[in-house]
Amino acid sequence: MKIFVPADSAALALGADDVAAAITQQARARGLTVELVRNGTRGMIWLEPLVEVEIDGVRHGFGPATPGDADAILDGSSPKALGPVDELDWMRNQTRLTFARCGIIDPLSLGDYQAHGGLAGLRRAIAMTGADIVDEVTKSGLRGRGGAGFPTGIKWNTVLGAQAAQKYIVCNADEGDSGTFADRMIMEGDPFTLIEGMAIAGLGVGATRGYVYLRSEYPDAISVMTRAVEIARAAGVLGPDVLGSGRAFDMEIRKGAGAYVCGEETSLLNSLEGKRGVVRAKPPLPALEGFLGQPTVVNNVISLATVPVIFEKGAQFYADFGQGRSRGTVTLQIAGNVARGGLFETAFGMPLGTVVNDIAGGTASGRPVKAVQVGGPLGAYMPVSKFDTALGYEEFDAAGGLIGHAGLVVFDDSADMLRMARFAMEFCAVESCGKCTPCRIGAVRGVETIDRIAAGDGAAIPLLTDLCETMKDGSLCALGGFTPFPVMSALTHFPDDFARMKEAAE
Numbered sequence: 001m002k003i004f005v006p007a008d009s010a011a012l013a014l015g016a017d018d019v020a021a022a023i024t025q026q027a028r029a030r031g032l033t034v035e036l037v038r039n040g041t042r043g044m045i046w047l048e049p050l051v052e053v054e055i056d057g058v059r060h061g062f063g064p065a066t067p068g069d070a071d072a073i074l075d076g077s078s079p080k081a082l083g084p085v086d087e088l089d090w091m092r093n094q095t096r097l098t099f100a101r102c103g104i105i106d107p108l109s110l111g112d113y114q115a116h117g118g119l120a121g122l123r124r125a126i127a128m129t130g131a132d133i134v135d136e137v138t139k140s141g142l143r144g145r146g147g148a149g150f151p152t153g154i155k156w157n158t159v160l161g162a163q164a165a166q167k168y169i170v171c172n173a174d175e176g177d178s179g180t181f182a183d184r185m186i187m188e189g190d191p192f193t194l195i196e197g198m199a200i201a202g203l204g205v206g207a208t209r210g211y212v213y214l215r216s217e218y219p220d221a222i223s224v225m226t227r228a229v230e231i232a233r234a235a236g237v238l239g240p241d242v243l244g245s246g247r248a249f250d251m252e253i254r255k256g257a258g259a260y261v262c263g264e265e266t267s268l269l270n271s272l273e274g275k276r277g278v279v280r281a282k283p284p285l286p287a288l289e290g291f292l293g294q295p296t297v298v299n300n301v302i303s304l305a306t307v308p309v310i311f312e313k314g315a316q317f318y319a320d321f322g323q324g325r326s327r328g329t330v331t332l333q334i335a336g337n338v339a340r341g342g343l344f345e346t347a348f349g350m351p352l353g354t355v356v357n358d359i360a361g362g363t364a365s366g367r368p369v370k371a372v373q374v375g376g377p378l379g380a381y382m383p384v385s386k387f388d389t390a391l392g393y394e395e396f397d398a399a400g401g402l403i404g405h406a407g408l409v410v411f412d413d414s415a416d417m418l419r420m421a422r423f424a425m426e427f428c429a430v431e432s433c434g435k436c437t438p439c440r441i442g443a444v445r446g447v448e449t450i451d452r453i454a455a456g457d458g459a460a461i462p463l464l465t466d467l468c469e470t471m472k473d474g475s476l477c478a479l480g481g482f483t484p485f486p487v488m489s490a491l492t493h494f495p496d497d498f499a500r501m502k503e504a505a506e
Contacts, residue, residue, distance in 0.1 A: 001027075001034050001074075004052040004059065006103070008041035008188050009220045010181070015066065016049040022067035023051070026074055040189015042103035043343030044090050052085055061085040093359070095321060096345050097329050098306045102189035108227055110235055113192045119237065121311030125200045126245040133204030134160050137307065139315035141327025145182075146172055146263075146300030147404050147478060149326070149393040155297060158287035159205040162295035167207035169198050169249075170272065170291055170298045173214040173221070174256050174263045177376025179335040180407035183301035185343055187214070187221040190305070191228035192237075195251070197304035199242060200311060201297055202249035210251035211291070213268050216258050226253050260431040264477040265298040267433060278433040279477040300405070302331055322348035326392035336372075336409035337363045346391075353387030356410060367412035371494070373420075375404030377427050378482035380489035381417060400489060402482070417494035422450045424486035428479055438471045439480025446471070446487070453498055461498070464491065 005011075005020040020036060027034040044050060050063035051073055061082035062073050072078035085091060096102075105112040113119070125133050138153025159167055171194065175183040187194060198210045214222050229251060232238045240248045259277045261267045266280035269291050290296025306328065310318045319327045326348035332355060334341050339361035356362070356372055363369055371381040380401035382389065389399045396403050411420070429443035446467050452460035468484035475481040491498060 001032060002037065002054040003034055003073075004037045004039045004054075006041045006049060006189075007038035007107075007220070008048075009184060009218070010045050011041055011048040011050070012220065014048045014064065018067045019049045019051060019065045019070070022070035023073065026070040030074065032074065037106050039105065040102045040107055041185060041343075042085060042091065043099065043185065044088070044340070045342040046340050047082070050085075059085050061088070090340065090342070090344070090359075094345050095329050095347050097309045097318070097321070098193075098302060098331060099186065099190070099343065099345050100309070101193065102185060105190065107189050107191055107224055108231060110192060110231055110237075113190070117312055118192055118308070119196060119243070121308035122196050122199055122237070123243060124311045125203055126243060126247065128203075130160055130204050130206055133200065133311075136315045137204070137310060140310045140318040141322070141325070142303065142306060142310065142318070143326070143393065144300055145302035145306070145331070145405065149403065152299065152303055155287055155299070156201065156205050158285070159207070159295045159297050162288055164295050166209065166292075166294050167205055168291045168294060168296040169201045169205070169207045169210035169251070169304075170265075170269065170296055171198060171210065171212040171301055171304055172263065172265060172268055172298055173212050173218075173301050174268060175215060175218075175301070175405070176260045176263045177378075177405050177407050179373070179409040180333050180376060180405045181335075182331045182333050182343055182405070184218050184221050186301055186305050187218070188224050191225050192232065193305045193308050194225070194301055195228060195232050195237065197307035198251055199238065199249045200307050201299070201304060203242070203245075203247055205295075205297055207295075207297065208248045208250070210249065211272060212251065212253050213256055213262070213272055214253055215256045222253060222255060229253060259433070261433040261477065261479055264479065267477070268298070269296070276433075278435045281476060302405075322392070323390065324348075324392055324394055326394070330391055330403070330406050332359075332391075333405075333407045334360045334410070335407065337365055337412050338410045339364050348392050349390050351387065352382060352389050352391065353384075355391070355408065356387065360408075360410065363410060363412040365412050365414075367414060369410060370413040370415050371411045371417065373409045373411070373486065374407070375402040375482075375485075376407050377424060378478065378485055379404055379407075380485040381411075381420065381493060382489070383493040385493075400485075400492075402485060417490040417497040418450065418454060421487045421490035422447060422454070424483060424490075425450060428483040432479060433477075436475045436477070436480055438474035439477075439483075442467055442471045442474075442480065443483065446483075450487075461491070 047063040052059040142152040143149040262277040271277040425446040
């Protein structure tokens with residue numbers, strides 16, 4: 001009997017280790033031979049710990065499981081039986097490309113990884129020139145999944161054309177946005193796809209060295225990625241002779257120190273070099289003068305983890321998904337006040353309202369949805385009136401929002417948007433690296449201005465608007481530049497919340 005119990009951080013936090021121990025104990029007491037696999041999560045967090053039992057080659061789910069459910073799960077009589085996992089609506093309605101293996105394989109079994117298509121992309125890339133590799137990524141339409149959606153092929157091409165004795169691939173795994181967890185999920189559930197993607201990137205641009213900058217708040221991901229790199233190196237996937245190709249690429253894991261601003265690529269590079277994590281002025285671009293002053297590709301985890309799909313199935317296959325300039329899939333991380341929270345991968349183009357109402361099932365409280373913050377703590381609060389906005393970079397930009405890392409945090413009608421606006425401004429004040437005056441001082445003045453509005457000073461509202469424009473135009477990085485998004489969207493779309501505070505004061 002083969003049983004899967006996730007070792008993903010979310011599942012562990014909900015008691016997965018105790019469930020695994022109970023199943024092992026009960027199986028031993030019954031004299032059953034059980035192969036227990038600690039997989040990643042399928043992304044249905046409301047069902048974790050999700051136990052899967054393989055029956056006639058089909059995996060059946062039970063969840064959310066507790067240690068007391070072990071007997072009934074082994075009997076097949078549990079009232080928590082969900083049926084075949086792949087037939088659940090959440091799984092069936094997805095287009096899983098980047099996350100195709102996550103929750104299915106043993107994360108640290110290279111054999112399991114290859115049995116599910118792993119390394120096929122790298123083997124294909126080995127037979128290609130660097131220029132052809134970069135061209136394939138460009139044709140796929142892959143854009144950066146960490147924030148601004150910059151075309152990956154353009155960034156790689158810049159590094160390819162740069163002349164230097166040493167080039168680098170740096171993976172930004174400093175996933176600091178509230179309500180986001182896709183990077184962590186892939187690193188804990190399918191780490192070899194990130195390693196493979198970085199190796200392909202190295203072969204493409206001529207980089208022989210790579211680094212994963214991983215946030216210290218992810219100890220399980222750090223442990224899994226560190227071990228996966230060791231396994232890959234021992235198997236010849238990394239090292240001086242990648243898969244016998246005669247081409248070199250190796251990498252290592254570096255742990256961050258917990259600064260939100262190090263999610264910005266130049267701050268990350270400073271931290272990686274052992275310096276204070278502050279933003280760098282651009283130009284020069286990191287693609288020309290990045291890590292240690294050398295040409296460097298800096299990409300997000302999901303961007304790099306998607307590269308093997310493109311090379312396994314072809315650029316056109318990937319580009320056929322999505323709409324407009326947003327090609328491929330978006331990995332939505334649904335959180336907040338929702339009935340069903342988790343990771344949902346789908347082609348770009350799905351309306352926001354469909355995600356919130358149909359996929360997530362509305363609010364967990366049962367109250368009406370008031371707003372959805374998309375793109376992390378610096379993303380705009382999208383009101384219900386904008387729920388027809390399609391998930392695409394340009395579409396969200398036109399609607400006054402941003403997709404960013406594709407985290408969605410849902411609020412019901414009890415949320416106070418003035419307080420949420422204050423939180424966003426205070427977040428910037430606390431997390432600012434102090435490099436830029438608009439961010440360093442503007443955020444502090446912004447909190448004070450919002451407090452004036454809350455106290456009933458209506459004259460402070462135009463001051464807040466002017467301050468947000470100054471921050472947006474004067475900041476070197478996304479922290480100060482994007483803070484106006486949540487503040488101004490709260491003020492624009494939910495003016496009653498600001499007016500009520502004024503009336504209460506009067």
